[in-house]
Amino acid sequence: MIPGKENLERSGSNTTEKEGTFALFDFEHFLSRVIKSWYWFVLMAALGYGISWVYSTYYAQRIYASNLSLSISNNTASYFTPNQSINFIWGQNGNQDGIYLKKMLLSRSHNEYLVKQLDLFVNYATKGFIKQTYLDKYDSPVFLEIDKSHLQQVNYSITLIPKGGDRYEIVLPEEGETTSLYSFVTENFSNVSRYNRPANKVVSINEWYVSPNLKFKLVKNPQPSQIKFENIIFSLSTVNQTVNSLVATIGVDFDKEINSIMIITKSGYNLNGTVNFLNTSVDELQKKRLIDRNTVDKNTEDYLFENLAKIRKKLDSSAALLNHMKITEGLYDIKDRDEKALQRIKDLESKKAVIITKINSLNNIKNTLASQNLDRMISMNAAGIEDGTFNASVSELKALFLKRRELALIYTPNSEPIREINRLIGEARGNSTGSLKNYYTNYVNELSKIDQQIAGESVDLVTYPEKERRYLDAERGYNMIEATYNTLLTKQNETQIRVATNKSDITVIDNAKNLGQGPIAPDVNKTKYTIIGGLLLLPLLILGLSEAMDNRVRNIKELLQATKIPLLGVVGKNNHENNLTVLEQPRSSISEAFRGIRANLRFLHKENNQSKVILVTSSVGGEGKTYVSINIASVLGLSGKKTILLGMDLRKPKIFGDFKIDNKYGISNYLTGEVKMEEIINKTRIADLDVATSGPIPPNPSELLMSQRNVEFITELKNHYDFIIIDSPPVGLVADSFELMKYADASIYVVRHEYSEKYMLKMITEKYQKHEVQNLGLVYNDYQTQKGYGYGYGYGYGYGYGYGYGYFDEDKNYREPTLIKLRNRLRKLFGNS
Numbered sequence: 001m002i003p004g005k006e007n008l009e010r011s012g013s014n015t016t017e018k019e020g021t022f023a024l025f026d027f028e029h030f031l032s033r034v035i036k037s038w039y040w041f042v043l044m045a046a047l048g049y050g051i052s053w054v055y056s057t058y059y060a061q062r063i064y065a066s067n068l069s070l071s072i073s074n075n076t077a078s079y080f081t082p083n084q085s086i087n088f089i090w091g092q093n094g095n096q097d098g099i100y101l102k103k104m105l106l107s108r109s110h111n112e113y114l115v116k117q118l119d120l121f122v123n124y125a126t127k128g129f130i131k132q133t134y135l136d137k138y139d140s141p142v143f144l145e146i147d148k149s150h151l152q153q154v155n156y157s158i159t160l161i162p163k164g165g166d167r168y169e170i171v172l173p174e175e176g177e178t179t180s181l182y183s184f185v186t187e188n189f190s191n192v193s194r195y196n197r198p199a200n201k202v203v204s205i206n207e208w209y210v211s212p213n214l215k216f217k218l219v220k221n222p223q224p225s226q227i228k229f230e231n232i233i234f235s236l237s238t239v240n241q242t243v244n245s246l247v248a249t250i251g252v253d254f255d256k257e258i259n260s261i262m263i264i265t266k267s268g269y270n271l272n273g274t275v276n277f278l279n280t281s282v283d284e285l286q287k288k289r290l291i292d293r294n295t296v297d298k299n300t301e302d303y304l305f306e307n308l309a310k311i312r313k314k315l316d317s318s319a320a321l322l323n324h325m326k327i328t329e330g331l332y333d334i335k336d337r338d339e340k341a342l343q344r345i346k347d348l349e350s351k352k353a354v355i356i357t358k359i360n361s362l363n364n365i366k367n368t369l370a371s372q373n374l375d376r377m378i379s380m381n382a383a384g385i386e387d388g389t390f391n392a393s394v395s396e397l398k399a400l401f402l403k404r405r406e407l408a409l410i411y412t413p414n415s416e417p418i419r420e421i422n423r424l425i426g427e428a429r430g431n432s433t434g435s436l437k438n439y440y441t442n443y444v445n446e447l448s449k450i451d452q453q454i455a456g457e458s459v460d461l462v463t464y465p466e467k468e469r470r471y472l473d474a475e476r477g478y479n480m481i482e483a484t485y486n487t488l489l490t491k492q493n494e495t496q497i498r499v500a501t502n503k504s505d506i507t508v509i510d511n512a513k514n515l516g517q518g519p520i521a522p523d524v525n526k527t528k529y530t531i532i533g534g535l536l537l538l539p540l541l542i543l544g545l546s547e548a549m550d551n552r553v554r555n556i557k558e559l560l561q562a563t564k565i566p567l568l569g570v571v572g573k574n575n576h577e578n579n580l581t582v583l584e585q586p587r588s589s590i591s592e593a594f595r596g597i598r599a600n601l602r603f604l605h606k607e608n609n610q611s612k613v614i615l616v617t618s619s620v621g622g623e624g625k626t627y628v629s630i631n632i633a634s635v636l637g638l639s640g641k642k643t644i645l646l647g648m649d650l651r652k653p654k655i656f657g658d659f660k661i662d663n664k665y666g667i668s669n670y671l672t673g674e675v676k677m678e679e680i681i682n683k684t685r686i687a688d689l690d691v692a693t694s695g696p697i698p699p700n701p702s703e704l705l706m707s708q709r710n711v712e713f714i715t716e717l718k719n720h721y722d723f724i725i726i727d728s729p730p731v732g733l734v735a736d737s738f739e740l741m742k743y744a745d746a747s748i749y750v751v752r753h754e755y756s757e758k759y760m761l762k763m764i765t766e767k768y769q770k771h772e773v774q775n776l777g778l779v780y781n782d783y784q785t786q787k788g789y790g791y792g793y794g795y796g797y798g799y800g801y802g803y804g805y806g807y808f809d810e811d812k813n814y815r816e817p818t819l820i821k822l823r824n825r826l827r828k829l830f831g832n833s
Contacts, residue, residue, distance in 0.1 A: 022562045022758040029554055030547040040539040048532030055527065058130040062519035064271035068264045068278040068512040072098050072505065098262055100391070101506070102252040105264060105281070109399045111246045112239060114281055121184070121242045122146070125233040132233070134269035136276060139225040142168070142205065142218040144234045150215035151181035151190060158214070158234040166205045168218060172198055181213055186410050187239050261509065271514050278512035286504040293505070297498045300378040303364060304492040311485045318478040325471050342472070345457045346479050352450045353483035358383045359443050366436050369429065374398045382491055383439065390435040397428040553756045556780055563765045568748060568777040569597035571628065573784050579627045579658045582634040583685065594631045597779060598639065604746035604775040611718035614725050615744035619732035619760035623752040624781040626654050629727035632748070637689030641722040644681065644690040648740065649729050650701035653694030659684055666695020670713065671704040677716065705736045714743055732760045738773070746775040753783040
C-alpha cells in the first residue's frame with residue numbers, strides 16, 4: 001500500500017478539522033541549523049570573552065568591603081548622641097542598646113559629623129590610559145584643603161600633574177564651569193556672575209589656588225603611599241551627597257549567637273578607604289559617647305546634690321519637731337499601739353517617697369525638654385527608668401535644635417526650611433513627651449494605690465488620743481522625708497561611681513584591616529558569562545526567528561500527517577545537467593526512485609488494461625513537476641508501456657528543451673485548430689515514449705485547456721497510448737489543473753524539500769479531504785539526508801527560486817500573505833537560508 005494511504009482510511013470523514021495544519025516550529029530542523037552554524041557561536045563566544053576581558057580590565061570599578069566588630073555594654077543610650085530615627089521595632093527585643101547604636105551609626109547626624117570633621121567630601125582618584133581608579137585619601141601624595149568660607153564648584157574634576165619638587169600643575173576641564181556654586185558653611189548653592197574659565201596653573205605645597213569657582217591649597221601627606229601616580233584627580237561633593245553615599249555603603253549586623261556583638265561593614269571603591277572610615281568612625285563615636293555619658297551623669301549628680309540639700313533641711317526640721325514633742329509632751333513611747341500596722345504604714349510611705357522622688361525627676365526632665373536646653377538633661381536613671389527609645393528621641397530633638405539654629409542664620413522664620421524643621425521638632429518633642437506621660441501615668445496610678453493602702457491601714461489610728469495621734473503623724477512625716485533622703489543618697493552614690501569609673505560603652509573587638517580582601521563586586525565571572533551568554537543568544541535568536549518565519553516543508557512525516565495524502569515516493573537531489581535522469585542515468589538512485597513511483601501508481605488507479613491519464617502538478621513553479629513528469633513518462637516508456645508526455649503548462653513551456661524538440665508547433669496550435677494531432681506528436685530516444693510540447697504561448701491558455709477540443713484530444717490519445725502523462729500548470733497559481741484532474745485517472749502532486757510553502761498545501765489538502773480531487777498522491781522531490789541550506793536548483797526548467805512570481809501575466813494580482821512577505825525580507829536581510 002502507498003505510504004500514508006492507510007492513515008486516510010483509518011481517519012474516515014472526521015479528519016477535515018486540522019487538515020493542512022503544520023507545526024508552528026520545527027525543533028529538529030532548528031537544532032540542525034544550530035549545529036551547522038557552530039562557527040557563529042564560536043565567534044560570538046570569542047567576542048564575548050574579549051568584551052568581558054576589556055570590561056574587567058579597563059572599565060569595571062571594583063567594590064571592596066571591610067568590617068569591624070565591637071561589643072556593646074548595657075545602657076549605652078545617651079541623650080546627646082545624634083540619631084536619625086526612634087523607630088526601634090526591628091525584632092531585636094533583647095538588644096535595645098545594640099539597635100540604638102545601630103541606628104546611631106547609620107544616622108545622618110553621626111555621618112554628617114564625620115564628613116565635616118574628616119573632609120570626606122573631597123574625592124580622590126587617578127586615571128590611566130582608559131580607566132579611572134578611586135583612591136583613598138591617604139594613598140594620595142597630597143591632600144586637598146578647601147577654604148570653606150569660599151564658594152566652591154562641586155562635581156568638577158581638578159587634575160594635578162606632578163612637576164617635581166613639591167610642585168603640581170592644576171589642570172581644569174575645558175568646559176563645565178557653572179555660576180551655581182556651593183557653600184560648605186550654609187550647605188546651599190548660590191548664584192554668582194558669569195566668569196571666564198580659570199587658567200591652568202602650577203602651585204606649590206601650601207600655596208592657595210584662587211579662582212571664581214574654587215579656593216584650595218595642597219597639603220603634603222605626612223605618610224605618602226609608595227605608589228607613583230602620573231596624575232591625581234580631585235572632585236568635591238556636597239555634604240548631603242557625601243552623607244547619603246556613605247550611609248548607603250554601611251551595613252550593621254549582630255552576631256547570631258551573642259547579640260551584644262555588632263559587626264559593621266563598609267563598602268567602597270578603595271579598600272584602604274573603607275578601613276580608615278570604619279576605624280575613624282568608631283573611634284570618634286567612642287570619644288563622643290564618653291563625653292556625652294559624663295555630661296549626663298554630671299548633670300544628674302548636680303541635680304541630686306541640690307535636692308539632697310533641700311531634703312536634708314526638711315529632715316532636720318522634722319527631726320527637731322519630733323524631738324520637741326518627745327521632750328515637752330513626754331511621748332517616748334505610746335502604750336498599746338499596733339506595731340505591725342504602724343510598720344506596714346511605714347513601709348508603704350517609704351514606697352510612696354520613692355515614687356514621689358521619681359515623679360519629681362520626671363518633672364525635671366519634662367521641664368528641661370520644654371526649655372530646649374537639652375545640655376542640662378539628667379539621666380532617666382534618676383527616675384528609675386531605662387528607656388533607649390526616649391533617649392533616642394531626645395537625641396534627635398537635640399540634633400534638630402542644632403540644625404534649626406544653623407538654618408536660622410540663613411532663612412527667615414516663615415521660610416519653607418524653617419517650617420519643615422519646626423514640624424520635625426514638633427514630632428520629636430511629641431515622641432519624647434509621650435513617653436514621659438506614659439511613665440508619669442503609671443507612677444500616679446501606683447501612688448494612688450499606695451495612698452489607698454495607707455488609708456486602709458490608718459483607720460485604727462483615729463482611736464488614739466489626740467496628743468498621740470499628733471506624735472504618730474510627726475513620726476510618719478519624719479520617716480517619709482528620711483526615705484526620700486535615703487533614695488536620693490543612693491542615686492547620688494550610684495551616679496558618683498559612674499562618673500568616677502566612666503568609660504566608653506563600646507569596646508572594639510577587631511579593628512578594620514586591609515588584609516588584601518578581594519572585591520565583593522562587580523561579579524566579574526557573572527558579568528563575563530552574561531556577556532558571552534548574551535552574544536551566544538544572539539545567533540540563537542536570529543536562527544529561531546528565521547525558523548519561526550520559515551514556512552517551508554522539510555519533514556516528510558509532518559507532511560503526511562498534515563495533508564493525509566498518500567506518498568508515492570521520495571526523489572533525491574538531481575545533480576544531472578538536465579531533466580532526463582532516468583534516460584541518461586538509469587542506474588542512479590533517482591532513477592530507482594522513479595521506478596518505485598511507477599510501481600506505486602497502480603494503487604491510485606484500477607488495473608483494467610485500459611489507458612490511464614496521469615496528471616502531474618504542484619503548488620507553484622520551481623517545485624519540479626516538469627522534472628517528475630519527464631521521468632515518470634520515461635520510466636513508463638522504458639517498461640514497454642506506450643506512453644505520451646503532454647506539455648500542458650502552456651504559460652511556461654519547457655519540455656522541448658530537454659528532448660531537443662522544436663517547439664514551433666505544439667498543443668496550443670492544435671487546440672486552436674492550426675495543425676493536426678499528428679503534427680504535434682514527437683518521437684524520442686525511447687521507442688515507446690512520445691512527447692507533445694506546449695507550443696507557442698497563447699493569449700488564452702486557460703480557455704484552451706478547459707475547451708471541449710482538449711477533452712476530445714485526451715480521449716483520442718487514450719485510443720493510442722497506455723499512459724498519458726500531463727505536465728500541468730501549478731494549482732497554487734491557476735485553476736487549470738483542477739479542471740484537468742477531472743479527466744485524469746490519477747494525479748501526482750509534487751512537493752519540493754525546503755522549497756514548497758506549507759500554507760500553499762492547504763488548498764489541495766482541503767479539496768482532497770472533501771473528495772473534490774480523487775486518486776491523488778504525493779511525490780517528495782529534492783530530498784537530501786544531509787540537510788543543508790542554499791542548495792542549487794539545477795533543474796533547468798527556468799522557473800527560478802520563488803513562489804511563481806512572473807509565471808504569467810495574471811500573477812501580478814497574486815497577493816502573498818503578510819507573514820511570508822516579512823519572512824522574505826528577513827531572508828534578504830540575513831541571507832538566504
